[in-house]
Amino acid sequence: MRIDSTQRTWAIASAVIFAVSLSAYIVYAHNSIQGARGGSAIGLAFGVLGFAFMLFAALLGARKRAPVWRLGRAQAWMRGHLWLGALSLPIILFHGGFHFGGTLTRVLMWLLIFTVFSGLFGAVLQHYIPRVMTADVPLETIYDEIGNVRNLLLEEADRAMEGLCGAIGGSKTSEEEIQRAGGFTAMRPMAAPTKGSAAVAPAAEILLLSEEESSPLRHFYFNEVRPFLERPAEHRLLVSDLHRSQLGFSGLRTLLPEGARATVDDLEDVCEEARQLKKQQRLYRWLHLWLLVHIPISLALIVLGAVHAVMALKY
């Protein structure tokens, strides 16, 4: 969610609530002989209000579980979650008079602080990361499909290599597939494909590098490109970094004949896409993993908050 001018209403409302609460608290704390206490009428009012805000914020999770119920747009719920959840911290501080109290209330205060700040941290991430991801990962795919896309990239790279260097071994790609597709052309995978109705097509110029000519390319492919496509987490590889990758490919081009340029370009594109997928994975994790902290402590806060309320009112 982007924090922008569309949230002005919520921001103003929150500021008003905060200002009113702060004024009330100052008056109350100044006039109270024993100082601000959670058990006083105004303290209890702050407590109820703060807990209500927390409950509302927590209900967002439940709201998401019933997305088509017409309970108000999810966007409104999310904004309420953000602004009221943030407000709950000062309100609860007013409730306790800025004292953390006994063990349970101390735990509750720390949980609240962690919850609010983890939430704010998440809001900041969700404000910036989508923009970064949109700009830096133009080839973004669905997160769960990243593994499949990576396998396809590996196949594509193998095919490009086969097309230029002949069989590279260890890959069960083009030849077998063409064979399955059947026909005489299967025996000559490099033959020019016929297009449309112009079935008699001139044969394409076929470039197949000799063992010696293709040696630098094979070396680079098997030591840099393929390992990166198979294990993208490896940082030591040249192609894992854009700048070093560009240098590596530039150097490689100087060692190969002119006709091999298209294949080298293809391989560079494949590496670029793989790097983007790696970046997407990293950004996606930043976007969502903070929830693993935020959600459990929020739940603990609600449960312990309810226990605190019952205990405080009963005893």
Added chain:
Amino acid sequence: MATVSSPTGLINITIDGRAVSVAPGTSVFDAARISGIPIPTLCHLQNETPVGVCRLCVVDTGARVLTASCVRPVEPGMKVETQSGKVLAARKTLLELLMADHPSPCARQQKSGDCELETLAKSAGIEQSRFAKRTVARGLDDSSLAIAVDHDACILCDRCIRGCDEIKNNFVLGRMGKGYSTGIAFDLNAPMGNSTCISCGECMVSCPTGALTNKGVAGTSIAASEDGYTFQAEELLRIPVFKGVSGTFLELNRGAIVKRRYRKGEVICREGEFGSTAFYLVEGAAKVSISSPIAHVKTHGGAKGFFKRLTSTLVDRREDVREEETRDRTIPIDASVDLSYGNPVASLGPGDLFGEMTCLNFYPRSATVRAESDVVAYEMLRNVLDIMMKNKTFRAQIDANYRERALENHLRGVPMFADLSPDFIDHLKQSVELQRFAPGEVIARQGDPADSFYLIRIGFVKISENYPGGAMVLAYLSRGDYFGEIGLLGGGVRTAMCTALDHVEVVRIAGDDFRQMVERFPAVRKGLEAVADERRLANEQRLKTVDSVPLDQFLSQGLMEAQSLLVLDLQKCTRCDACVNACADAHDGVTRLVRDGLRFEQYLIATSCRQCRDPLCMVGCPVGSIRRRNSLEVIIEDWCIGCGLCARNCPYGNINLHPFQVMNEDPDHPGRTKAVVKQKATSCDLCTNLAEPSCVYACPHDAAHRVDPKKFFADAIGQLPTY
């Protein structure tokens, strides 16, 4: 010392020092062969007229120059040297010249190691030719289903040409070009697959190199089973319907046709299944039907109460009439008969062919065929069906069947032809022409004179028009659809380009018959004119819209004329998939939205039919149940069989299959029903029953929006809307 002639009338000659007596007129080559003296050759075959073009059989007869033995008749007293140094040197040079022009190893050498040229070269000790290789390739022709043509491997021996002309009398093959660019050609240099070649295989069998080779079409053998009997070529030739088919071809394709027996009640093929074979019914009767419910998906609810979610159910067009829904009374299927909408069941009998579209175009089966009595059928693969359809005897029988049994229904299936009188139908039965078109072939060209009306019998026809920003596909027409009426009723000129998308068969009604028909039957004229006007109006409307939007931006992304698009602002979207979950939740757990698609700057154009310029979803529907409304939106007719081809074809993943539990007749227990899951294709309905689409409503980040694309993109690209 040879004598002039022997008392028996034979001619005496000497070959390599051996006295030989042969009949007058015998060639030197044959005389040597009879005597057991081998002379190498490439262009000569015993069963073909000798032409002496390869010159490899040269011998020394003592004349001024060496002579080609295959065309040189013996003369009394002739002394022939077949192995002299001069002869061997000449042959070696010839082989080297031929090898310089030959891709070695050629396809045949790779496959079976018996390329005659390469074998001879090897035996002559030629490993590398001294002469320069050909620099300009002559190309491959992969258009035939059965035979691959590698022009580079052709040595111009003419054996194939003589095989085609002299042995088979097909007269398809000949030579083209001259000098260095000479080659063999089919008809007037047409691709082999589009030529009149019947793939008899004679040329392939005659060819000494890898220039003409058997493609060994993938899976030439139909999977063997207990009830299948694989024919021998000789047995097939004794069956009347195979009369005239080349034995060579049948031999090469042994296993591509099997005889199957089905007991009463047994399923021969099932709707929605993918297959690659056609069936020719020899004995017994079969019932062809559609078991999917004849209904479309309707989404209800959601409008009242906040707990109420959407529910999708199946309803037919009587209960839920949709705008521009087809009112056809027949359902087109892949057989010689059509099914009626009210009762989608028909019978097939001996002589009927079904599964042609599946076999030729690899589309899913359009209907379920079950044996009504004990049935004998021939199941055949595409290469066999293709050659049989070129076989005049078989073709005539199938066409006669069609004219007799299906043409009337086919014509009457078009609502405006429903009132044609029986006598005129009889007249049409005799006068219409059944035409076949290969994939990519143009049936009618925009701007050409309009001289015929076409009714599609098999396959898909692409109708496209040229617009200022490029050609746009107006429609994909399938079985039961027709075209050509606008030109005939209007200015006499074709208004659109009509191209065969796959193997297409059409019923061609000549212009005179068409005019006679519209004169005799005013209702037909009125109906056709109404449709023609509607089509013209829609096209003009489209043209106006196309003019008013930036084509490259809209057409290229398939966004033209979209009624509504789901746009995700990627700068706000946290990729939480709440929209996808909401869509699934709203549609019985089946999402119609995939958070993927084309990007336009920071916007992702997610799902919903985008009324593409080239609606690939319509290609291949075996029952023709998906089509466009005039607004270009897709409508899925009631008789969708849920095969899923449209969903697979849609490049944007905008068509989904919705499973429903329905009660079907249990074939194992007649009279009883059992629950089965049937699928129906659906596309995004924008949650029309709700005030706001569920995906937008459920997005917590204000990232998902339903937009009018023209307004939205005009703003986005800094242009004001022009409407």
